[in-house]
Amino acid sequence: MARNAWTPVWRAAHAADVVTYSLRVATAKAEETRERILDAALSLFRQRGFDETTMRDIAAEAGVATGAAYYYFRSKEELVMAFYARTAEEAREVIPPLVTRSHDLGKRIRGIIDTQLKQFEEHRRLMVALVRIGIDPKHPLSPFGEETSEMRNASIEFFRAAIAESKPVVPKDLLDDLPRLLWLYQMGIILFWMFDESRGQRRTRALLDGTIDLVVRLIQISSLPMMGRLRKRLLAILRAVEE
Amino acid sequence: MARNAWTPVWRAAHAADVVTYSLRVATAKAEETRERILDAALSLFRQRGFDETTMRDIAAEAGVATGAAYYYFRSKEELVMAFYARTAEEAREVIPPLVTRSHDLGKRIRGIIDTQLKQFEEHRRLMVALVRIGIDPKHPLSPFGEETSEMRNASIEFFRAAIAESKPVVPKDLLDDLPRLLWLYQMGIILFWMFDESRGQRRTRALLDGTIDLVVRLIQISSLPMMGRLRKRLLAILRAVEE
DNA sequence: CCTTGGTTTTGAACACGTTCAAGGAGGCAC
DNA sequence: GTGCCTCCTTGAACGTGTTCAAAACCAAGG
Numbered sequence: 001m002a003r004n005a006w007t008p009v010w011r012a013a014h015a016a017d018v019v020t021y022s023l024r025v026a027t028a029k030a031e032e033t034r035e036r037i038l039d040a041a042l043s044l045f046r047q048r049g050f051d052e053t054t055m056r057d058i059a060a061e062a063g064v065a066t067g068a069a070y071y072y073f074r075s076k077e078e079l080v081m082a083f084y085a086r087t088a089e090e091a092r093e094v095i096p097p098l099v100t101r102s103h104d105l106g107k108r109i110r111g112i113i114d115t116q117l118k119q120f121e122e123h124r125r126l127m128v129a130l131v132r133i134g135i136d137p138k139h140p141l142s143p144f145g146e147e148t149s150e151m152r153n154a155s156i157e158f159f160r161a162a163i164a165e166s167k168p169v170v171p172k173d174l175l176d177d178l179p180r181l182l183w184l185y186q187m188g189i190i191l192f193w194m195f196d197e198s199r200g201q202r203r204t205r206a207l208l209d210g211t212i213d214l215v216v217r218l219i220q221i222s223s224l225p226m227m228g229r230l231r232k233r234l235l236a237i238l239r240a241v242e243e
Numbered sequence: 244m245a246r247n248a249w250t251p252v253w254r255a256a257h258a259a260d261v262v263t264y265s266l267r268v269a270t271a272k273a274e275e276t277r278e279r280i281l282d283a284a285l286s287l288f289r290q291r292g293f294d295e296t297t298m299r300d301i302a303a304e305a306g307v308a309t310g311a312a313y314y315y316f317r318s319k320e321e322l323v324m325a326f327y328a329r330t331a332e333e334a335r336e337v338i339p340p341l342v343t344r345s346h347d348l349g350k351r352i353r354g355i356i357d358t359q360l361k362q363f364e365e366h367r368r369l370m371v372a373l374v375r376i377g378i379d380p381k382h383p384l385s386p387f388g389e390e391t392s393e394m395r396n397a398s399i400e401f402f403r404a405a406i407a408e409s410k411p412v413v414p415k416d417l418l419d420d421l422p423r424l425l426w427l428y429q430m431g432i433i434l435f436w437m438f439d440e441s442r443g444q445r446r447t448r449a450l451l452d453g454t455i456d457l458v459v460r461l462i463q464i465s466s467l468p469m470m471g472r473l474r475k476r477l478l479a480i481l482r483a484v485e486e
Numbered sequence: 487c488c489t490t491g492g493t494t495t496t497g498a499a500c501a502c503g504t505t506c507a508a509g510g511a512g513g514c515a516c
Numbered sequence: 517g518t519g520c521c522t523c524c525t526t527g528a529a530c531g532t533g534t535t536c537a538a539a540a541c542c543a544a545g546g
C-alpha cells in the first residue's frame with residue numbers, strides 16, 4: 001500500500017498519505033538503500049538490542065557510510081518509528097475486516113489489541129526505545145504529538161468502528177469521546193505488555209481478560225437511563241483535562 | 244534528617260536507612276563536595292534544562308574536574324534522583340502529621356498528592372529526565388525496581404495511613420492492596436502534571452478534582468455488602484497481573 | 487619527619503549519536 | 517561532448533556522557 005508515496009514528514013501533502021518517517025527519497029535506488037538500512041537496523045536490534053547496536057554497526061551491515069542513515073532517518077529512534085509505521089500500515093488492511101466479523105464489543109476490542117500485539121511481538125523489547133523518547137509530548141515522535149497525528153487518528157478510527165452498531169449499544173453521547181479513551185486504554189495495555197517478561201506475556205493476557213470485560217461492563221452500566229448524570233460528569237472531566 | 248547517613252545504595256545496611264543515591268562518602272570535606280556538585284547541577288538544570296546542561300558545565304560550576312561528579316553519582320540522571328530523594332526525605336516529616344488532620348479520605352489523598360507536587364514544583368520539567376529512564380523497569384532508577392523500593396514503600400505507607408480509620412471506611416479486604424493502587428494513581432497524576440503546560444497546571448487540578456472524588460466514590464460503592472463479588476474479582480485481576 | 491593505606495581528585499581518553507562540507511552519479515539541455 | 521542541476525554518499529569532525537589510571541591529599545603509626 002503506497003509504499004512509494006514517501007512524503008517528507010514535515011510537509012505531509014494530504015492527510016490521506018501514509019506517514020513512513022523517511023526523509024527525501026526520489027529514485028528507486030535510493031529507496032532500495034533506505035530499505036537496506038532499515039532492514040539492517042531491525043536485524044541488529046533484534047539480535048543485540050537497541051542500546052547495544054550502534055549507528056556505525058547499522059551502516060556497516062547495510063554497506064553504506066555512517067552518515068547515510070541520517071540522510072533517510074533523522075535519528076536512531078526514527079528507525080524504530082519506521083518499523084512502527086510499517087506495522088500501522090499493515091493494521092489498516094487487517095483490522096477493519098476483523099471488526100466487522102462480530103458485533104460483540106468486547107471481542108472487537110480484543111481483536112484490535114491482539115492484532116497489534118502480534119504485529120509487534122518479534123520486536124517487543126525494541127518498542128521501549130520509542131517509549132523512552134515518546135513519553136515526552138514535546139518530542140516529534142511522541143504518540144501524543146502533532147507529527148504522529150495521522151497514525152494516531154487511524155488507530156482511533158479502529159475503535160470508532162468497533163463501537164458502531166455493537167452489542168452492547170454505546171450511548172450516543174459517548175460516541176465522540178469513547179474511541180479516544182479506548183485508544184488510551186490500548187496504549188496502556190501495550191505499555192504493560194512491553195515490560196511483561198512473563199512466559200508468553202501471560203500477565204498481559206490476564207490483564208486483558210480482566211479489564212476488557214470491565215470496560216464493557218462499565219459502558220453497559222453507564223448506559224442505564226439513570227446514569228445520564230454520571231456520563232455527563234465523566235465527559236466534563238475529560239473535556240477539562242484535554243483543555 | 245540523617246543527611247549524613249550516606250550508605251552506598253547497593254549495600255544499604257538497614258531498611259530504615261534513607262537512600263540518598265550517593266556513592267562512597269567518608270569525610271566531611273567529601274560531603275561538602277558532593278553537596279556542591281548536586282547544588283550546581285540543580286541550579287543549572289533549573290536555568291537551562293536537563294539536556295542543555297552538560298556534565299562539564301556542572302563540574303565547572305562546582306569547581307571540580309569533570310570526573311568528580313562520577314565519584315559521587317553514577318550518572319547524570321542520578322543527580323535528578325538525588326533531588327527526588329531529598330524531597331522524599333522531607334515528605335516523611337511533612338505528610339504523616341498532615342494525614343492525621345482529617346478523617347475525610349478524599350482530603351487525605353488530596354493532601355498527600357498536593358504536598359508532593361508542591362515539593363517538585365520548582366523542578367517540574369526536570370522530572371521528565373527521571374521518567375525517560377525510569378519507565379524501563381530494568382533500569383536501576385526505575386520507580387518499580389528493587390533499588391528504589393525503600394522510597395516507594397515509604398510512599399505507599401502514606402496511603403496506608405490515609406485509609407486507616409477514614410471516612411468512608413475502607414473494607415478490610417482492600418486494606419492490603421489499596422495503598423499500592425493509590426500509589427499507582429498518584430504516579431499517574433504526577434506523570435500528567437509533569438507534562439501539563441497549562442497556567443499553574445490548571446489541567447492537573449481539574450483532573451484531581453474530578454478523579455479523587457471518583458476514586459472515593461468507587462471505594463464507597465465497592466464497600467456495599469452486595470459488592471463483595473466485584474471486590475474479589477478486582478483483587479483477583481490485580482494478583483494475576485502482579486504475578 | 488617519613489611511610490603507608492585509604493580516600494578523593496584529576497583530566498585525558500573512549501565510544502557513541504549526530505552534523506556537515508565536500509564530492510560523486512546520473513540525467514538533461516545545448 | 518560540456519556544463520549544470522539535483523539527488524545521493526562519504527567519512528572526518530564535533531559534542532556528549534562516561535571511564536579509568538594516575539596523582540594528590542590526608543590521617544595515623546612509626
